[in-house]
Amino acid sequence: MEVSPPDAATDHTVLEIVVPAFNEEHRLPDTLVGLRRALGELGVPCRVTVVDNASIDDTAGIVAGAPSGAVPIRLLHCAERGKGYAVRSGVLASDARYVGFCDADLATSVDDLEQVLTLLAGGADAVVGSRAHPDSVVEERHSPLRRWGAVAFRGAVRQVVRTVSETQCGYKFFRGDLARRVFEPLCCGGFAFDVEVLGRMERLGARVVEIPVNWVDVPGSRFSTVRHGWQSFFDVASIAWRLRRVEIAPALPIVGLPLPQDVTGGAAAAGLRP
Template identity: 50%
Template sequence: MPPSPSGDERASRPPLLEIVVPAHNEERRLPGGLLQLCAKLARMPFPTAVIVVDNNSTDRTAEIVTTWPSGSVPVRLVRCATPGKGAAVRAGLLRTSAPFAGFCDADMATDLEGIDLALGLLLSGERVVIGSRAHRRSHVENRHSRIRELGAYGFRALAGALVPGVSDTQCGFKFFDGALAREVAALLRTPGFAFDVELLARCRARGFEVREIPVRWRDMPGSRFSPARHTFGIVLELGRIWLRLRARPRPAARPAWEPPLDPVGYP
């Protein structure tokens, strides 16, 4: 058996999988999250890479990424000035070039062992594989308040009208055929928390099924979602998604917002 490639050799080869991590003021959680993610990816038998999208942070988030030690898993920075997790994920996916691409949250609330199952399914022909906390084999440690749980129930009911049959659109653990991810990301117009719904609905509109997999998920402190502050905006976002998906496409239409053109990270 040929020897395994060294870290430098591995990092110099084009990645098979790139993972996007959106980050807004994540200087406290990002170092630990990157350590976990890079350790997991370094054990995989093929080249991988991480793209951290600095979403208009005012803390040391960007500095943490630019000074991250080099290793077998390259970690690169992309900047996104448009506020919102959806805007950040879109910017990151558009900077990928690997055959497979995905994204996960900076807090690593979803156990990273799920990457093996997700990638195995993609290699077997699936095009969209997402973690689902509602899967019967998932293990979820949830410390959410009753109000937040009721809000999540209402959101799932509304999202179900746009993506029928998908039990959990919002788990921050999604993987795609790379070409499809970039094609769909280019069409995304939802910058906020509801972007996952538009992303999955557009995959469905292209005839691709959404494969849900079980995950181990822990409710991590520091969530930026607040029912009081975000519920009304999310309902509006879902309404706009519904209208966009039913509108006739206009070939020359100018997008509502553009991906960042900042030269930091991938060219």
Template identity: 40%
Template sequence: MDLLHPHSIHTGIRGSFQARRHTESMRRTQVDLEVVIPAYNEAARIPSTLVQTADFLAQQPWSSRIVVVDNCSADETGAVVRQISRNKGTAVPISVVGCSLRGKGAAVRRGLLSGSSKYTGFFDADLATPLNTLVAAMEHLEQGASAVIASRHAPGSTFVQPQQLGRRVGGTAFRVLTKSKVKGIFDTQCGFKFFERDALTAAMVQCRATGFAFDVELLQRLQHGGARIIELPVAWTDGAASTFRPFKDGISSFASVLQLQKAMQ
């Protein structure tokens, strides 16, 4: 066998990944839903987020786990989450995993693919999307949808607090750029997306983006695979503590999508 053959290399990497995922999954008891929260320097905000999320999930008919992905934080995010996870009063189990590759896309990928629950997904640590959106998301998933995503721009959606001008302008331009890439989707970037495991895995193993184009590529791969994607309009709150920088991050967003376009050709 040619050890330098690309297929052999890819198979070896994938086999290693599957073995690592299996090992990590074995450490976590089986649940119906895993909720992934990517976190970068969230030591101050994450305790409230975890308490609210755990209390909400404990009231639902499906079993759940929260998985926090510490994405190269420079603060005590990981230590804070571990301390909370050891708290016997926690309503649902909480796990924390690290991600050495910078970028929200990399962190989300790490969290989603490290589990084995039937349903999984992620939302941002600022809880900008109401937690009760999960109820409708799970209903659609249990009825056969492959993915359910929240939308700030679908008919019926509202902004609890108006976005800053820079974010509104940049967001509009980004939606124009991605409109032709993900058909029929009003908002590719809202930080709330949940999936049926098999459909997610089939799409995710093809994804390469780790930055702002991650959501676009994942939705695009899902659509190419024939997945049914449901978009839920939500009342979204633009968090004052958001780490998104309209100018610098906006440029990175456009560059990521342009690179994705070249890669998909």
């Protein structure tokens, strides 16, 4: 990696989580409570940033009216519609040592954030949740059409991202300086933006660790197989074309790590707690 590691002594926020939100007034209250609880248990300065992606409901009001607490919550606005654009806005606005994102429905459990933080502090450039990991617990209610579409999509993605088994889980964390470098030139604003992010990281030689997740298919997904499926395939082809001449730097192989039974020494052992 050519990007130098961050200097912890100059950082205030250690971990920031970006939550892209489009018309999420009903789910956000519980999501913010859950995120604050999980981040508060880390014992290091954290922050939640909700990016209102041109919502037409009271998403912004819910965030602005959230009570103050040990984990601050801030509101950003992204007028350009698209999950990728919303996440990009939040990442580029972050000055945290580590930054990541999760979905507003909290379909992926955030109970393993200490493990995520420990892996990042231990040298990983990115930690990505993978529903394809053999130790993942996945409860899904997708239609056969969407399941077959996912298989075809993973096949198309391999022309861009060669070393990550599953790119679309909305649970990814990065070294802050590297994330800002990767998200700055991001062109894909749709649901396939993860592919471009991971493709760019792979070409930088980033050290990426896949971890298992506990994931539940929460009703109300914004992704529509009919409306967004073909667009996602088109976006992957466009990403492959944009990155076709970018050489892939040598990188350590992806390591699928099971969650340890005891991570109570995580943040403290990594030297992140005061």
